[in-house]
Amino acid sequence: MAYRFLGNSGFKVSEITYGNWLTHGSQVENDVATKCVHAALDAGITTFDTADVYANGAAESVLGEALKGVRRESLEIFTKVYFPVGPKGPNDTGLSRKHIFEGIDASLRRLGTDYVDLYQAHRYDVETPLEETIAAFGDIVRQGKALYIGVSEWDADQLRRGQSLARENGFSIVSNQPQYSALWRVIEKDVVPTSKKLGISQIVWSPIAQGVLTGKYLPGQPLPEGSRATDDKGGDKMISRYLEDKTLTRVQKLAPIAADLGITMAQLAVAWVLANDNVAAALVGASRPEQIAENVKASEVVLDAEVLGKIDDALAGSIVTDPKLTRSPDARL
Numbered sequence: 001m002a003y004r005f006l007g008n009s010g011f012k013v014s015e016i017t018y019g020n021w022l023t024h025g026s027q028v029e030n031d032v033a034t035k036c037v038h039a040a041l042d043a044g045i046t047t048f049d050t051a052d053v054y055a056n057g058a059a060e061s062v063l064g065e066a067l068k069g070v071r072r073e074s075l076e077i078f079t080k081v082y083f084p085v086g087p088k089g090p091n092d093t094g095l096s097r098k099h100i101f102e103g104i105d106a107s108l109r110r111l112g113t114d115y116v117d118l119y120q121a122h123r124y125d126v127e128t129p130l131e132e133t134i135a136a137f138g139d140i141v142r143q144g145k146a147l148y149i150g151v152s153e154w155d156a157d158q159l160r161r162g163q164s165l166a167r168e169n170g171f172s173i174v175s176n177q178p179q180y181s182a183l184w185r186v187i188e189k190d191v192v193p194t195s196k197k198l199g200i201s202q203i204v205w206s207p208i209a210q211g212v213l214t215g216k217y218l219p220g221q222p223l224p225e226g227s228r229a230t231d232d233k234g235g236d237k238m239i240s241r242y243l244e245d246k247t248l249t250r251v252q253k254l255a256p257i258a259a260d261l262g263i264t265m266a267q268l269a270v271a272w273v274l275a276n277d278n279v280a281a282a283l284v285g286a287s288r289p290e291q292i293a294e295n296v297k298a299s300e301v302v303l304d305a306e307v308l309g310k311i312d313d314a315l316a317g318s319i320v321t322d323p324k325l326t327r328s329p330d331a332r333l
Contacts, residue, residue: 001044002299004280007174008199011117011148013076015274016296017047019205019283020059030062032287037066039289043296047076049177049203049283051122052107053083060110072113078203079107080152080177082122095125095133104145119146120177124158124328130165138169150175150203155326156194163198173200175280178326180204181213182272182311183242183251183319190323192278201280204273208284210239212248213269215255219245246318253314263301270298272311 003012018040020033037048050063060079067075081103084093091098104119119140125133137149151162154176166173176195178187180202187202195202208214217223223243242248251265258268273282284295303311312319 001046001296005201006118006148006150006203006280007172007201009148009172009174011076011174013047013203013281014045015281016043016045016270016299017049017078017203017281017283018045018292019049019285020063021051021054021205021285030065032289033062034066035289036286036292037063039286039292041070043292044299045292045296046074047078047281049078050111051080051083051120052085052103052110053080053122056085057106057110060107064110064112068112076117077111077113078118078120078150079111079116080120080122081107082125082152095121095128095136097132097136100133100136100140104140108145115144116146118148118150118175120150120152120175121154122152124151124154126328127331130161134162134165134169138166138171141171148174150177152177153179153326153328154191155323156190158328159191159194159198159200163200173198175201175203177203177205177283179206180273180276180279181207181209182254182269182315183209183213183247185319185321186323186325188321191326192276196278202276202278203281203283204279205283207273207282208266208269209242212239212242212251213254213265215251215265217243217248217251219248219252250315250318254311257307257310257314261301261307263297264294266295267298267301268303268311270295271301271303272308274298274301275303275308 002015004015006013048063050059052060081100082095086092093099140146141149149171151173154162159176163173178191180187254265254268258265270282273279286292
């Protein structure tokens with residue numbers, strides 16, 4: 001397993017990071033989730049990403065239980081705050097000082113740890129003054145409850161303003177967690193160049209486009225039974241944008257490219273995001289332990305310019321690049 005620095009910090013993370021969105025506490029049983037975590041550890045993954053909103057806290061609890069007995073100092077544990085949790089009262093959401101302070105304490109209890117390595121703003125909060133949010137994160141760091149601060153799906157302007165305030169408060173934002181794949185490239189025009197200037201890395205989610213880039217969804221064919229596209233707990237909604245026949249037909253053109261390299265299409269997809277030097281880690285999930293070992297092999301793959309060009313040509317017409325699609329929810333009230 002290769003490691004990369006997170007932003008301009010001295011903090012290293014495994015470039016393949018295990019994420020438990022849509023799996024732990026909801027899509028798969030707890031014993032299977034635990035096996036997936038152990039498979040990740042066996043494969044050399046030491047970095048784990050979750051959030052308080054995943055299965056309304058259950059994902060954090062399952063991850064905490066699965067990691068019991070593992071040396072804490074040998075792990076990098078990430079979680080997030082923003083979306084509604086608990087009974088979803090008026091202060092159970094957002095990035096207010098109240099919600100951030102209550103959120104970190106609840107996450108630490110569920111994870112069974114005294115601190116998280118990275119605490120992330122899961123989205124930008126248009127209802128809370130950014131000064132309040134950043135000051136609260138600074139206090140969380142000074143209290144030792146989080147070692148580093150990151151964000152998720154912030155646009156370039158939000159990153160600039162957030163980093164400026166963070167530095168005034170004595171810390172830095174080290175990471176952003178956007179969606180990024182060979183099909184979804186909305187961060188490339190604005191977010192990535194801005195992040196490089198600010199010393200911020202990307203921890204990207206959905207590098208295989210919800211499973212579409214594995215090639216298992218075929219144009220004109222029924223959806224595979226038990227796949228994410230048939231999951232009515234949330235997975236089907238996220239993957240629907242990729243299921244048009246024209247996109248699935250283009251994805252199949254990646255098969256010979258992967259075959260020529262002696263790798264799977266999933267490994268090709270993960271290696272593609274890791275080819276971006278602003279990406280510190282690719283988040284991968286799993287509903288079966290054997291999926292982990294396959295995805296981890298992407299850490300060994302280096303794609304040259306010729307291969308990257310072939311991928312662009314194969315997917316041309318289905319690649320989404322509009323930077324305006326990097327956005328957070330509108331005002332809730």
